[in-house]
Amino acid sequence: MLSSSRLTTLTGVGGVGKSRLALRVARGAQRGFRDGAWLVELARIQAPSVLGTAVAGALGLREVSTRDAETVLADHLADKQLLLLLDNCEHLVDECARLVTALLAVSPGLRILATSREPLGAAGEHVWQVPPLSVLDAEDAHGSSAPGDLRYEALSLFELRTAAVLPGFAVDSDNLATAARLCQRLEGLPLAIELAAVRMRALSMEQILSRLDDRFRLLTGGSRIEPPHHRTLRATFDWSYDLCSEQQQALWRRMSVFAGGFSLDAAEAVCADEHLSPHEILGCVAGLVDQSLLAREETGSAVRYRLLETVRQYGHQRLRESDDEAALRLRHRDYYLRLAEQAEADWFGPRQLDWLEILHAEHPNIQAALEFCLAEPGGTRAAQRLAGALWFYWIAHGLLTEGRHWLDQALALGQEPGAERVKALWVNGYIATRQGDNSAALAMLEECQDLAQLLGDDAALVRGLQMTGLAELMHGDHARGVKLLEEALVHHRAAGEPNANLALTVFYLALAVCTRGDLDRAVALCQECRQMCESCGERWSLSRTLWILGLAQWARGEPRQADDNVRGSLRIERVLQDPISIALCVEVLGWIAAAEGKPRRAATLFGISRRLFEPLSEFLFGFAYYLDWHDQAEARARQALGDSGFDNAFRHGRGLDLPAATAYALEEKPRAGRAGAARSSSPLTRREREIAELVTQGLSNKEIASRLVIAKRTVDAHVEHIFTKLGLNSRIQVAAWMAQQNARDDRSG
Incomplete structure (x- = not known):
């Protein structure tokens, strides 16, 4: 099938085994594709507007630019030779048809295998109807x-x-x-x-x-x-x-509002009412699991549940016939709004990585809640509130394009003045600044400050000030940027307790004074922020602080200290999975390598950095200071290597994928060639070790499933076995254990 057609769709009734067959075909065919086979599970995507985002995410692409996801995908796939498996397209048939048509037109080496209850209707599509299993008469x-x-x-x-x-x-x-x-x-x-x-x-x-x-x-x-x-x-x-109890029937219907998986807490909050009490939910869940209607999935110490898509669709049909679907969707929206605001309140502290993992697992439900808000009359305030509360998630997890997508829509549809709009404006302005879209950022932040003054919202006014200071700095007005950040810092210090806004202002002010040449103050501000973050167990702001501290130390002529701090930042970013922050770390490590007389390493790092910055409209945000420092370091490396030597090393770096690039920047040995003796001492099987390596690289279970072209539930089971064998209960602990194992292997090899 795949050899004769670039687009093959497996069709058939729900439950006939389309997904299972497609996975088997993809596993068997993946060796024939230079860039592998990638699985995109679409059943959990209910918002048609994020189809491109979902495909990009499955391919490991983080959207950070102002370009739409389809354009990013087209650029990425243009020279690739890979198999893309789009599973469960039936609820997005038109959108899938448009996307595959566009991608096949720009990527000669792309083959697409889709599963759907009906054909996509795209040009050149080869349709194969999956037959039922053979039966004995x-x-x-x-x-x-x-x-x-x-x-x-x-x-x-x-x-x-x-x-x-x-x-x-x-x-x-x-x-x-x-x-x-x-x-x-x-x-x-x-x-x-x-x-x-x-x-x-x-x-x-x-x-x-x-x-x-x-x-x-x-x-x-x-x-x-x-x-x-x-x-x-x-x-x-x-x-x-009919064989279910009345309570189980009600829960089956109501659980159909969830997109992807959900927790027991979510089921109790969303599905319970006067007819089905929260304390009855657990018993009903257990009964539905026993009947194979509900799948139970374990990730570390957390247990989640998921309805098979065909089972969910049946439940949704029943929901429309009996319950008040609108009221249930409101409860679903309110639960995820509370979850987002709880995560925001708890963000600056030791549970930061836990919250990122929780929100990553709940991402499809968050998308569904936002889509509901935007479609529901009068729901735009809730959309602004939900998308605004998730500012740290969009930024720290490298989801700039998606965050901007939701905020742009919420702001366009809801023009009424209010606290929700003020917050959405400063959050969207911050995201736009991170994307290098400084003109749009400044316009939104100006409206934010005007509206905050009108409403008498002093806290929002200060946040608008600090974000405007950063935007002005990146836009080239250094003096105004420093002035606004200094002003915001005074207000935040007066609050008297460490929080994310204080940390943001301190490390961005440190960056501003560093670029002005006041290196001693930059170092002092970074040390203050570092102590604040470490005392609170915070990681994201700590990573930014270590990067700026390394930058200031490099500028002060202290390459060894600079190298240690930038690597510390990169190790955190590898877990957080923010590609732009990873790119900044790699870039500065290149400057340090050039200063230390390591031109080949510098050129390779510059190749990595250039590729990671490609999603943005401008290299290094177009920030003049960064560009000048880059040009000086590149000139030094070119002079040492010659143009040909520099270009060869640069191309090598540009060709590395993100895990290999990060390992190179940290000077870690490649994992693939470990000695058999060292591996044999591990309690993990070869497959478990392979999955543990991907966990260490920061990949989610869904992303690991896509990378290895296996079902997500298989990855869930392997990860649970890893936790059990090692006596661990978090992905961070697995990463630490793997680091120890790899260090031991290095010594023995």
Whole structure:
């Protein structure tokens, strides 16, 4: 399929096994693609406007520029030879068709494998309908020997799944005819067979068949145009639904508002009401897990739940028939608004990395809540409030383009003056500054200050001042930038306690005075901010502070101290996964290498930095001071290597992917070539070690699944085994353990 068509779509009814087949095809084909195979799980994406963002994220691209995600994708894929697997496209058919058409037009080496209940309708699409599993005709089963007939896929799956819930079960000559009739009644649909197998814990095959027959009789009075496979799956779901308690039925319906996974706390907050109390939720969740209607996923010490997409869609149909969907979506929105504001309040402290991990897991639900706010009449204030509360997430996690997308929409749709708009303006102005869009940033920040004065909101006015100071600094008005940052610092110090806004002002003022040449004050401000961050257990502001401290020390002629601090910043950023901050660290390490007489390392680092800055409209934000320092360091390295030598090293750096580039900048040895003896002492299997390496690089379970082209639930299981074997309960601890192991391997190698 993939060799004859650049776009292949596997179609079929829900539950027929499209995703499973596509994953198997991708795994088998990935070696034939120079740049690998990448999985994009679209079931969790409910907002059509973020389709491009989701695909970019699965490819490991962080959107930080003012360009739209589709443009970033087109540029990235233009010279790539890879397989892109788009799974579950049916709710985004039109958007997927437009995107794949655009990407295939600019990338000759791209092949796309999609799964959908219907074709995408794109030009050149090759459609292959996934058939159900092969079944043994019940009439032919009499007198047959079971072992030989297990070559029929449906029977084999039924036996396997039933044995998992009923140990010792086997299809034999006594029950073969009944099993064949059951699989035939379910038309070989894998999901229907699996749901039936779960019921074998309490019912016999004959009882299951009887109840299914009742359901089929009800359905035959309905639409005659509905395809038989659709009626089969609906009958199976109706039957499964009827076997649930009233509370379980209500929870199944209500859980369909979640996008992707959710926590027990979220289920209790969103799904409970006077008819289903919070203390009943856990029992209902356990019951739905036992019935294989709800998947349980563990990540470290956290447990999350997820409805299979076909199960979720059935629940959503039932939700529309019974409950007040609008009220449920309001509760969903309010829960994630509270979560975002709780994370913001707790951001400057020791739980910072935990909050990033929580919000990363809840990202699809946050997107769904924002989409609901923008679509709901009168919901723009809530959208401004939610997107504004997440300022630290957009910035620290390298999600500038997405944060700007939501804030731009919320500000455009809601023009009414209010505290929500004031905050959305300074947050969006900050993001625009980080993107190098300084003119837009200054316009938004001016409106922010005017509106804050009108409302008498002194706290927002000070935040507007500090962000305007940064924007003016980056725009080239150094004196005004310093003046505004100094003014903001006075107000923040008067508050009397360390917080994110004080830290932001201190380290940006340190940057401003550093570029002015007041290096001693820059170092003093950084030391103050460093002590504040370390005393609070904060990491993100600490990383920025270490970077600016390293910059000032480099300018003072202290390359060794500078190198230590910039590397410290880079180690934090590797976990935070902000590519622009990583690029800044790599860039300054290049300046340090040039000063220390290491021109080849400097040229390689400059190649890395240049590639990482490509998503932005201007290299190094177009900031004159950075550009001057870069030019001086590059000239020194070029003079030492000659143009040819410099260009070769530069191209080498430019060709490194992010994990390899970060390892090079930190002068870590590549992991792939570890000695077998060293590996054999590890309690982890080779696959677990591979996944642990990717955890150390800061990848989420979803991103690891995309990288290795395996199901996310498989990664979840491996990560849980890693935690169990090592006696750990966080990804940070895994990273520390891997660092110790790699250091030991280095010494032994």
